[in-house]
Amino acid sequence: MENIDHQKVFDAKIEQDANIEAKDWMPEDYRKHLIRQISQQAHSEVIGMQPEGNWITRAPSLRAKKILLAKIQDEGGHGLYLYSAAETLGIGRDELIKQLHDGNAKYSNIFNYPSLTWADIGAIGWLVDGAAIVNQVSLQRTSYGPYSRAMVRICKEESFHQRQGYEIMANMMAGTADQQEMAQDAMNRWWWPALMMFGPHDTDSPHTGNAFKWKIKRQSNDHLRQKFIDKTVQQAEVIGLKIPDNQLKWNEEKKCYDHGEINWNEFYEVINGNGPCNRQRLNNHIKAHEEGEWVRKAASAYAIKQKSTVSQ
Amino acid sequence: MKHQEALLTLTLRLGDNPLVLGHRLGEWCSKAPILEEDLALTNMALDMIGRAEVLLRYAALIEGKNHTEDDLAYKRGERKFYNHLIVEQPNGNFAFTIARQLYVSLYEFLYYSELMNSKDETLSAIAHKAIKEIKYHLKHASDWTIRLGDGTDERHHKMQEAINELWMFTGELFESDEVDEQMSELGIAPYPADLIGKWKTELIDILSEAKLSLPEESYMQTGSRNGIHTEYLGYILADMQYLQRAYPNAKW
Ligand SMILES: [Fe+2]
Numbered sequence: 001m002e003n004i005d006h007q008k009v010f011d012a013k014i015e016q017d018a019n020i021e022a023k024d025w026m027p028e029d030y031r032k033h034l035i036r037q038i039s040q041q042a043h044s045e046v047i048g049m050q051p052e053g054n055w056i057t058r059a060p061s062l063r064a065k066k067i068l069l070a071k072i073q074d075e076g077g078h079g080l081y082l083y084s085a086a087e088t089l090g091i092g093r094d095e096l097i098k099q100l101h102d103g104n105a106k107y108s109n110i111f112n113y114p115s116l117t118w119a120d121i122g123a124i125g126w127l128v129d130g131a132a133i134v135n136q137v138s139l140q141r142t143s144y145g146p147y148s149r150a151m152v153r154i155c156k157e158e159s160f161h162q163r164q165g166y167e168i169m170a171n172m173m174a175g176t177a178d179q180q181e182m183a184q185d186a187m188n189r190w191w192w193p194a195l196m197m198f199g200p201h202d203t204d205s206p207h208t209g210n211a212f213k214w215k216i217k218r219q220s221n222d223h224l225r226q227k228f229i230d231k232t233v234q235q236a237e238v239i240g241l242k243i244p245d246n247q248l249k250w251n252e253e254k255k256c257y258d259h260g261e262i263n264w265n266e267f268y269e270v271i272n273g274n275g276p277c278n279r280q281r282l283n284n285h286i287k288a289h290e291e292g293e294w295v296r297k298a299a300s301a302y303a304i305k306q307k308s309t310v311s312q
Numbered sequence: 313m314k315h316q317e318a319l320l321t322l323t324l325r326l327g328d329n330p331l332v333l334g335h336r337l338g339e340w341c342s343k344a345p346i347l348e349e350d351l352a353l354t355n356m357a358l359d360m361i362g363r364a365e366v367l368l369r370y371a372a373l374i375e376g377k378n379h380t381e382d383d384l385a386y387k388r389g390e391r392k393f394y395n396h397l398i399v400e401q402p403n404g405n406f407a408f409t410i411a412r413q414l415y416v417s418l419y420e421f422l423y424y425s426e427l428m429n430s431k432d433e434t435l436s437a438i439a440h441k442a443i444k445e446i447k448y449h450l451k452h453a454s455d456w457t458i459r460l461g462d463g464t465d466e467r468h469h470k471m472q473e474a475i476n477e478l479w480m481f482t483g484e485l486f487e488s489d490e491v492d493e494q495m496s497e498l499g500i501a502p503y504p505a506d507l508i509g510k511w512k513t514e515l516i517d518i519l520s521e522a523k524l525s526l527p528e529e530s531y532m533q534t535g536s537r538n539g540i541h542t543e544y545l546g547y548i549l550a551d552m553q554y555l556q557r558a559y560p561n562a563k564w
């Protein structure tokens with residue numbers, strides 16, 4: 001009887017676009033769905049530090065190095081906000097990290113691609129953060145309060161990320177022939193994986209039904225992907241980069257770009273662990289975590305000791 | 313020695329230290345024991361690179377050859393770098409990085425506290441900004457030294473080992489030559505040798521709170537004041553300077 005009432009209250013809140021808060025009753029599947037989605041996003045922020053971190057020591061100017069360091073720190077900070085949001089659902093960061101290491105939690109596929117040249121730092125900021133922003137802006141209206149608020153904070157910082165990436169690309173396109181070649185090559189390699197970031201087509205998307213009903217997800221994969229394409233094509237043109245899709249064409253009737261088919265085979269292979277960097281990224285995370293265990297233990301032992309001295 | 317030459321050497325030394333230490337700290341990205349520390353260490357790297365940038369910009373101005381701070385960071389060879397040997401030492405484990413930071417930040421805290429009063433306005437202004445960051449770096453390093461040292465067994469052992477191993481690089485912090493003499497006489501910079509007493513006293517305080525012991529006096533490494541380094545610097549520069557060297561005409 002009681003459950004039915006809870007369910008009604010919950011449904012009414014969702015219906016009225018009110019936020020669900022941590023202390024509110026929520027269906028178990030709603031909680032599970034959120035934990036999966038938020039933790040995946042948290043892990044993505046953190047694993048995403050690796051391909052960009054790959055260029056900190058080699059950034060070509062002191063200014064570029066500072067911007068990159070600041071940008072990567074933002075991403076780590078986003079990871080912290082999201083882990084905290086997940087914690088409000090009753091699961092700790094240790095457990096979430098364990099799920100990541102066991103392979104039970106995923107992170108964004110995009111970070112399983114390598115960052116090979118400095119232009120990749122431009123492409124990641126511009127295209128990868130650019131795609132992430134489209135998704136995150138939409139999630140600001142997600143139904144779970146702590147998640148929605150984390151997204152609002154994150155979105156405030158994200159536009160700088162995209163701008164710095166675009167600036168790198170623009171500088172390189174205005175530079176030497178070598179630089180232009182590097183920039184176009186990065187564009188060619190990152191464009192399609194960036195489109196894949198929005199997930200499968202709406203017709204093939206297994207989790208979408210409930211996510212929409214619960215207003216966790218507010219806009220569909222294809223809708224968001226289209227938004228990203230439409231804003232990015234012009235940005236590419238302005239600096240002279242070609243989109244590596246010869247089927248890309250403005251559709252006057254629909255007022256948006258038509259694009260070629262995404263290689264979904266590659267998408268599923270990378271999800272299933274066969275991307276070029278899956279093992280490297282995960283192993284690096286596991287290694288750092290294991291090597292750091294003694295330090296984490298030391299910190300908590302010291303905290304306990306401090307507490308007991310204070311209370312004595 | 314001409315005044316300008318001495319000031320240039322001083323400023324390069326001051327700039328190269330955070331440049332190289334910032335490089336090392338940046339290597340911690342995605343490797344730290346916990347996310348919060350990943351952010352703390354790379355944030356220190358950011359402070360360091362920012363400080364190197366303004367100091368090398370000033371050095372380029374003093375030099376008067378139309379160079380930029382990037383020219384000085386990216387196009388100088390290893391024999392023309394003047395950072396202390398300690399900052400180029402590899403990160404090692406977390407305790408090692410903390411010990412390195414403790415030695416350096418404590419030294420920098422004393423040095424920059426005096427540099428704030430420099431008769432050279434630019435250096436004084438740089439020191440005023442840097443001291444806030446250095447205070448935080450010192451607190452971070454001493455807090456961790458205490459946390460790791462004042463534990464049992466493994467932790468204590470690792471921290472003591474790091475403290476011992478880096479000890480031979482600390483003598484160099486206080487080396488003082490003709491440049492330092494000239495600069496301190498003019499009230500432009502402190503005389504490093506004068507700082508050793510305070511440095512040791514404060515270090516002993518921190519180490520004893522951490523239940524660690526001060527290493528015994530031993531032979532000290534030297535060289536950086538003449539641009540002579542450990543083998544590590546060459547690799548740092550190979551990494552850092554790669555793009556600028558490979559594409560000399562490119563602007564980024
Ligand atoms: Fe982010």
Ligand SMILES: [Fe+2]
Pocket residue numbers: 075129158161
């Ligand atoms: Fe971002």
